[in-house]
Amino acid sequence: MNKKIYRLIAGGLSTLAVIGTLAIQPAQAAGYVAPVNGSYVMRLVSPLPGSTNSVNLTADAKGDWDQFYGKGLNAFAMYADIKGDVSLTFKYTNAAGVAISNATVYLIVNKKYSCSKTTFSTTMSTNYPGSNRPNTSSIVRDWCGDQPQMGAGETALIGRTDSFGKATYTMKNWNIAGEQYPAAINKLNQYSKGIACGDDTMCLQTTLAPSMSAHPTESAERGEDKDLVFLHFVNPKLTALVPTQKVKAGTSKVISFKLTNLAGAAVKGTTVTFEAYGEGDDVPEWSDISDANGVVTTTVTAAKGTLGLQVIRAKVYGANKGTDAKIYWIK
Amino acid sequence: MSSLVVGLLAVGGVTNAATVNSSIPKPKTISTVAGNTSVIVKWVKATASQKYKITGYRVSASKGTWESVKTLSSKATSVRFTGLSNNSAYRFSVSSISGKSLSSALTISATPKAALIRNSILFGQPTDMYLGAEDQQLYAVAAGPDAVFTSLTPTICSIVGTSVHAKALGDCIIRALAPGNSFYSASIPVDRLLTIGVEPQPVVKTLLWSDEFNGVQGSAPDSAKWTADTTDGCGAPYNNCGWGNSEREYYLASKNTQDGSSQGNLTIQANRQTSSTNYSCYFGKCEWLSGKISTYNKVGFTYGYIEARIKLPAGDGTWPAFWMLGSNIATKPWPGCGELDIMEYKGSAPTINYGTVHYANSSGAHEYRGGTRDAMVDLSADYHRYGMLWKPDEITFFLDDNVVYSMRKSDSGLARWPFGPDAQGKDPSFYAILNLAMGGQFGGSIDPTLNQATMNVDWVRYYSIDGVGKVNAK
Numbered sequence: 162m163n164k165k166i167y168r169l170i171a172g173g174l175s176t177l178a179v180i181g182t183l184a185i186q187p188a189q190a191a192g193y194v195a196p197v198n199g200s201y202v203m204r205l206v207s208p209l210p211g212s213t214n215s216v217n218l219t220a221d222a223k224g225d226w227d228q229f230y231g232k233g234l235n236a237f238a239m240y241a242d243i244k245g246d247v248s249l250t251f252k253y254t255n256a257a258g259v260a261i262s263n264a265t266v267y268l269i270v271n272k273k274y275s276c277s278k279t280t281f282s283t284t285m286s287t288n289y290p291g292s293n294r295p296n297t298s299s300i301v302r303d304w305c306g307d308q309p310q311m312g313a314g315e316t317a318l319i320g321r322t323d324s325f326g327k328a329t330y331t332m333k334n335w336n337i338a339g340e341q342y343p344a345a346i347n348k349l350n351q352y353s354k355g356i357a358c359g360d361d362t363m364c365l366q367t368t369l370a371p372s373m374s375a376h377p378t379e380s381a382e383r384g385e386d387k388d389l390v391f392l393h394f395v396n397p398k399l400t401a402l403v404p405t406q407k408v409k410a411g412t413s414k415v416i417s418f419k420l421t422n423l424a425g426a427a428v429k430g431t432t433v434t435f436e437a438y439g440e441g442d443d444v445p446e447w448s449d450i451s452d453a454n455g456v457v458t459t460t461v462t463a464a465k466g467t468l469g470l471q472v473i474r475a476k477v478y479g480a481n482k483g484t485d486a487k488i489y490w491i492k
Numbered sequence: 493m494s495s496l497v498v499g500l501l502a503v504g505g506v507t508n509a510a511t512v513n514s515s516i517p518k519p520k521t522i523s524t525v526a527g528n529t530s531v532i533v534k535w536v537k538a539t540a541s542q543k544y545k546i547t548g549y550r551v552s553a554s555k556g557t558w559e560s561v562k563t564l565s566s567k568a569t570s571v572r573f574t575g576l577s578n579n580s581a582y583r584f585s586v587s588s589i590s591g592k593s594l595s596s597a598l599t600i601s602a603t604p605k606a607a608l609i610r611n612s613i614l615f616g617q618p619t620d621m622y623l624g625a626e627d628q629q630l631y632a633v634a635a636g637p638d639a640v641f642t643s644l645t646p647t648i649c650s651i652v653g654t655s656v657h658a659k660a661l662g663d664c665i666i667r668a669l670a671p672g673n674s675f676y677s678a679s680i681p682v683d684r685l686l687t688i689g690v691e692p693q694p695v696v697k698t699l700l701w702s703d704e705f706n707g708v709q710g711s712a713p714d715s716a717k718w719t720a721d722t723t724d725g726c727g728a729p730y731n732n733c734g735w736g737n738s739e740r741e742y743y744l745a746s747k748n749t750q751d752g753s754s755q756g757n758l759t760i761q762a763n764r765q766t767s768s769t770n771y772s773c774y775f776g777k778c779e780w781l782s783g784k785i786s787t788y789n790k791v792g793f794t795y796g797y798i799e800a801r802i803k804l805p806a807g808d809g810t811w812p813a814f815w816m817l818g819s820n821i822a823t824k825p826w827p828g829c830g831e832l833d834i835m836e837y838k839g840s841a842p843t844i845n846y847g848t849v850h851y852a853n854s855s856g857a858h859e860y861r862g863g864t865r866d867a868m869v870d871l872s873a874d875y876h877r878y879g880m881l882w883k884p885d886e887i888t889f890f891l892d893d894n895v896v897y898s899m900r901k902s903d904s905g906l907a908r909w910p911f912g913p914d915a916q917g918k919d920p921s922f923y924a925i926l927n928l929a930m931g932g933q934f935g936g937s938i939d940p941t942l943n944q945a946t947m948n949v950d951w952v953r954y955y956s957i958d959g960v961g962k963v964n965a966k
Contacts, residue, residue: 265886321895
């Protein structure tokens with residue numbers, strides 16, 4: 162998110178004695194300003210966030226950083242394929258629900274202070290803060306903490322609404338490695354921290370916010386009820402084609418893994434590295450690039466007489482976690 | 493007590509022919525977990541009595557005349573039968589073994605089956621619809637059984653077969669679900685939102701002014717519309733050496749000509765000069781001669797849409813522009829008069845178009861805001877359209893109908909900006925400019941091998957939009 166997050170005061174509760182009755186009520190941090198309804202409403206309509214494809218973080222936003230936005234703030238975490246194309250459509254209306262048609266609107270990418278480490282290219286027009294005459298279609302990462310570059314990555318994609326009040330934004334991700342493939346796309350995995358990743362190398366997200374302004378002031382943004390999207394980019398799913406098998410020692414065996422994306426389609430051209438643990442020889446091929454079917458292979462061998470378990474671990478290049486195939490060397 | 497003899501493998505001390513003794517405690521319960529060509533049989537161990545010690549369990553699987561029997565230790569509580577035929581019912585029995593005798597058996601039936609694959613679905617985004625439009629065919633591809641569509645907003649839209657029918661204004665949400673069968677489990681549902689809206693009135697775009705540059709070859713542009721700026725900016729009436737940007741060109745009226753082609757173009761040509769040139773610039777002998785024309789003191793424009801079709805020059809250091817200045821520049825000097833850069837380009841970045849708004853802030857200091865669009869093609873390779881939609885409170889630049897940059901008055905933080913009505917409610921007037929600058933603060937270093945650069949303008953057209961927009965004399 163693009164604002165300093167004010168935390169609730171320690172303890173989060175204050176006590177108040179009222180005529181012999183102990184009453185407990187929540188208290189907000191000093192300076193908290195309750196949000197009010199915005200003049201504009203902007204919602205993600207494609208992909209349509211729901212219980213099957215997103216994690217609703219709206220409750221996390223309430224009573225805290227919602228103060229920097231309109232009262233109708235929603236927050237969603239969603240997943241996208243690393244190096245994939247992103248297409249998001251937002252609908253812009255006024256508070257009465259009337260579509261804002263044929264208007265210039267924006268999607269703010271790598272929102273300032275969000276520590277978004279994502280990089281993109283886009284064929285859309287862009288607007289950068291600071292220097293307003295860039296000559297690049299590349300969107301660079303935001304920076305974390307107190308580094309002087311913090312906020313430098315914030316970029317506004319410039320869209321134009323149609324007669325239905327909708328604008329579509331497209332960009333392509335260019336990060337090398339993403340998060341571990343999630344267990345489910347409607348649940349946060351342990352590497353997708355929902356909101357900001359900080360400098361966690363196992364977390365890769367961009368904070369996206371629609372707006373009526375390229376780089377809205379705080380007061381302007383308080384007038385906007387919007388869907389904030391925390392888009393997490395994940396590596397392809399790596400699956401061992403044969404997870405466990407017995408192989409006669411003294412022979413060799415080709416071990417195959419398949420890479421698939423969030424849509425279940427094969428992922429071509431991704432580098433996968435291999436590691437071997439346990440019995441048997443080391444893998445001769447350190448890495449492989451997935452073919453048109455999304456398949457990578459390596460060969461395992463073990464000297465005659467070898468007995469026991471060997472684990473072949475495949476990792477998408479740059480990933481922290483891998484997928485194992487188990488070989489039991491037998492006589 | 494009843495007893496009978498059953499066939500039994502000679503394992504664990506029990507012979508093929510064992511006696512069934514109903515007094516022997518039998519397993520308490522039996523259950524199965526059916527899998528792909530396999531079934532796991534589970535049971536709860538029998539409680540041994542003082543008389544009958546449980547020494548093992550006999551578990552059998554049978555179908556018709558086929559039978560498989562396993563004899564297990566007294567500690568066992570489950571066993572897996574593999575190699576079974578899917579989708580075929582088997583009977584499973586478990587008996588306790590006590591010495592050479594068996595308890596009565598618990599039996600259960602189970603059918604192994606292949607693990608179901610989750611049906612997957614690709615559901616195409618339906619397009620938004622106008623109320624009264626024809627029903628829209630929905631498209632979804634499922635790995636297994638075909639998708640079924642449901643309207644989650646039945647008051648807004650309904651499903652007719654595999655099409656969506658618009659019933660009322662609003663957002664219509666369609667759910668696609670691919671059901672399961674014996675091989676697939678049902679897919680995760682996919683929801684799509686489309687909006688049912690009112691068909692908008694078409695925008696009325698009225699051509700009010702244009703120059704198609706259809707003059708004869710070598711002729712100057714129409715003097716009723718255009719004036720040529722000349723020199724390097726030094727001296728009256730400009731008094732702005734290097735045109736305020738350390739530019740390297742010296743403008744001559746003769747560098748602006750019509751090409752007499754069937755298309756009809758204005759050609760602004762820049763040529764490198766040698767040391768023998770007769771032209772002196774603020775930095776010494778002029779390096780480049782080029783051209784610049786404007787409608788200043790000829791015609792002005794207020795709001796509406798202006799567009800030019802231009803083929804840009806190639807080469808590092810070229811800096812062509814299609815832009816506007818406030819017609820009141822003589823009485824309200826720049827930046828107070830406002831500047832609208834519809835198209836700026838530099839040959840060193842030949843795919844990028846710049847759109848910029850310049851104005852004076854509340855302190856009178858220069859401020860500017862702008863954006864870029866990467867056309868992903870070399871803009872010097874062909875003609876492209878560069879336009880500006882001007883409303884009193886919003887400026888939007890376009891490249892081939894794609895937004896380059898847009899600025900609202902509210903973005904400026906000004907109560908009044910030079911592009912809208914003034915304090916007296918008077919609307920502004922701006923004049924149009926076409927020029928080819930070389931080098932300077934924006935154009936950058938000029939390619940030393942570049943000797944000529946050409947900017948071709950097919951036309952400049954000005955329209956009112958829905959009746960808003962006017963052409964002003966001067």
